[in-house]
Amino acid sequence: MNITQRIAQYVTATDIEDFPPEAIEAAKGAIMDCLACMLAGSREALSDILCRYVAAEAASPTASVVGRGFRTSAANAALVNGAMAHALDYDDITQITKTHPTAVLLPASLAVAEECGATGKDMLLGYMSGFEVACAVGEALSEAYYDDLGWHPTGPLGAVGAAASASRIMGLGPEQTAMAVSLAASQASGLRQNFGTMTKPFHAGDAARAGVVAARLVREGFTASEDALEGRFGFIRAFSGGQGFDSQQVAQNLGNKCYLVESGIEIKKYPCCGSAHLALDATFDLLSQGTIDPAAVDRIDVMVDFDPPRSLIHSRPVSSLEGKFSMQYCLAAALLDQRVGLQSFTDDQVMRPEAQALIPRIDMRRIPGNEGQPSWTEGFHQVEVQMKDGSTLRQQAHRANSGALRGVTMEDVREKFHDCAATALSEATTAEVLSRLDLLDEAEPVSNLAELLRT
Numbered sequence: 001m002n003i004t005q006r007i008a009q010y011v012t013a014t015d016i017e018d019f020p021p022e023a024i025e026a027a028k029g030a031i032m033d034c035l036a037c038m039l040a041g042s043r044e045a046l047s048d049i050l051c052r053y054v055a056a057e058a059a060s061p062t063a064s065v066v067g068r069g070f071r072t073s074a075a076n077a078a079l080v081n082g083a084m085a086h087a088l089d090y091d092d093i094t095q096i097t098k099t100h101p102t103a104v105l106l107p108a109s110l111a112v113a114e115e116c117g118a119t120g121k122d123m124l125l126g127y128m129s130g131f132e133v134a135c136a137v138g139e140a141l142s143e144a145y146y147d148d149l150g151w152h153p154t155g156p157l158g159a160v161g162a163a164a165s166a167s168r169i170m171g172l173g174p175e176q177t178a179m180a181v182s183l184a185a186s187q188a189s190g191l192r193q194n195f196g197t198m199t200k201p202f203h204a205g206d207a208a209r210a211g212v213v214a215a216r217l218v219r220e221g222f223t224a225s226e227d228a229l230e231g232r233f234g235f236i237r238a239f240s241g242g243q244g245f246d247s248q249q250v251a252q253n254l255g256n257k258c259y260l261v262e263s264g265i266e267i268k269k270y271p272c273c274g275s276a277h278l279a280l281d282a283t284f285d286l287l288s289q290g291t292i293d294p295a296a297v298d299r300i301d302v303m304v305d306f307d308p309p310r311s312l313i314h315s316r317p318v319s320s321l322e323g324k325f326s327m328q329y330c331l332a333a334a335l336l337d338q339r340v341g342l343q344s345f346t347d348d349q350v351m352r353p354e355a356q357a358l359i360p361r362i363d364m365r366r367i368p369g370n371e372g373q374p375s376w377t378e379g380f381h382q383v384e385v386q387m388k389d390g391s392t393l394r395q396q397a398h399r400a401n402s403g404a405l406r407g408v409t410m411e412d413v414r415e416k417f418h419d420c421a422a423t424a425l426s427e428a429t430t431a432e433v434l435s436r437l438d439l440l441d442e443a444e445p446v447s448n449l450a451e452l453l454r455t
Contacts, residue, residue, distance in 0.1 A: 003230035006251045007133050008178035011164045014132075014255070016125045016441065023260035024441060026404030027128050029413045030092050030265045032437050034085050034102040035066065035453065036413075036420035040271075040342065041087035042067030043423050046198040050080045050205070063111040064454035067424035071454070074111040075212045078162070081107035082205030086154075088342065089200075089324050090271035090420075094131075095401065096263035097138030097157055098146050098375065100204060104158030105130040105165050107208040112169045112215070113446040120440040120449065126169040128260060130211075133181075134161030135259035137229060140236055142244030143374040147310065149241050155190020155203035156239055160229070162211020167218075175226065176218045182228030183214035185235040195273075196314050196322040260404055267408040267416070270340045272324040275311045278381035279304065279327060281397035283334045286385065294335045294354065296388050300362045302327055303382040305399075306375035308364045316359060323350040331383070332358040342419075429455070 016024065041047060042065075051068055054076040061071035065080050072080070085091050085103035094101050105127050113123035134157045146153055163184030167177040187210035190203035218224065229235045230247040237245060270280055279302050286292065304327075309315070314322040314329075323329040323345050332355045333344045349355065367378050379401060385393040400406040405413075414434060421430040429452055436449045 002227045003236075003247050003250045004178045004181055004227050005174065006254065007136075007164065007181055007229070008167075008174040008226075010254050011129050011133065011168050011177050012172070012174050014125075014129055016121060016128070019128060020258060020261060022404045023128065023258050024124070025410070026260055026265050027124060027131070028437065028440050029267070029405045029410050030102045031106055031124070031127065031440065032417055032434070033267050033413050034091055034106045035433070035437070036417040037088060037091045037103070038066040038081055038085045038107075039424040039453070040090065040420035041084035041201070044084070044087040046087055046201060047080065047084050049198070050083055054080055062115040064114060064450040066453045069455060074115040075209045075216070077111040078107045078208035078212045079205040081110065082208035083201045084205075086201035086204035088271040088345075089273055090268050092268060093266045093274045094135065094259070094263045095266070095376070095399075096135050096259060097153055099134070099138065099154040099157055101131055101134060101154075101158070101161065102127070102265070103204040104154060104162050104207045104211075105134070107205065108162035108211045109165045109169060110446065110450065111208075112166045112212055114450045116169060118169050118446055119443045120436070120446055121443060122169050123446050124440055126165040129168045130161035130165030132254060132259050133164040134158065135263050136250045136254040136257075137236065139253060140246050140249040142240035144241045144244055145239050147307065147375050149239075150192050151239060152190035152192050152195070152200065152203050155207045156188035156235070158204060158207035159184045159188040159210040160235065162208050163214045164211075166211045166215035170215050170219060172215060172219060178226040179222075179224040180214040180218040182224035182226060183218060183222065184210050185228045186224070187214065188235065188239075192311065192313070195311060196317070196319070196325045198321070264400075264402070264404050264406045266400065266406045267413060269407070270330070271342055271345060272330050272340065273311050275304070275306065276327050276330040278397045278399060279383055280330055280334055280340055282381055282383040282395040283331055285397060286383065286393050286395045287334070287338055292335055292385060292393070294332075294358055297335070297358065297361060298386045298388045300331060300386070301384040302331065302362065302364045303367045303384070304364060305367060305370075305378040305380060307366050307371060310375060312364065315364075317350050320345040320347050320350055326359075327364045328359040328362040329355060331362050
């Protein structure tokens, strides 16, 4: 059996009872967190543009656009909801693939589940199946895919995972599922050079849409190969740059590992690129020990567990979106404001003179001796603040590397949901949404939840 067919067999045969309780709880937390990010993202400028775009399509209204008060087609809803989920770069990460999994998988699963009249349990299983597939394929790819070739890992892997999620919820058989995954693989894309613009969150939405389109077309009789992942000219080799991959890992790991536990879901504390988060943790640890006067700082050296710039491509940002992908601005904001939150990323905040004065004094480099190694090898960042009086402040922060829901509790996720939802929902509606999310693994139709989120 080839790899793509093995994935199809897994997707069609796996049930919710095959996952440990820890994985199910983490998946529910990830869904809650991603919906929070969608609601906050629904107020971003890119959401206005995308909503105008899909409204002009006049598509059949079968799936809800979160926080925007209307329905569109399942594919269009997946596109807009995915982009909104990733708009603030506040959505989760998973360790093995270094991707933002839920911003792709949930929009696809939610749209298809609502269109099909599926239950919350169906949607949850679709999401979890897609997560496992994306991680299994991702682990087989070369390190160059993640670090050197320019791909935004979330886009290509997300498209494959979204096709698996949509196929499961639609009830496609093994042959159809294999073709849906193959068709999604031919739509997969996303370039890191677009970071700091509206196109980065578009990657998540486009991947979600690709998965939905693939499953729907195959259901109607559209054909694709059944070996588009592992073939000589397939996804795994192509996205690996032709070397450093191991396709057989997919068959060996899928269903034998539980990636929801082994790779985990990292819930973000800050609405910016995850590559800056450990350095921010270290900076806030320093600030908790005493006040640091930004005017008294001579320079800041940040040592990171990747070869810069990787995703942090804007060392001299001039806009809110560029600021999200700037280690220099993120640390400047932390020192100036003693917090980094939704209010940190506006054009005015990035361009304020005190931030622009501090940014050139912040330098980012790889932890010495590990240059050229795969990202996240060390699992920690170190921030060293050199003061003008000659004193030095130094702090490390380490990456959480165990457990399914990492770095937070479910109560933390609920608090983040309240904060984000306040931009789009009333307090009463927020409470009702959270109540329904707590019971997501039961048999209530997803349409009831979608209606609350839409309005």
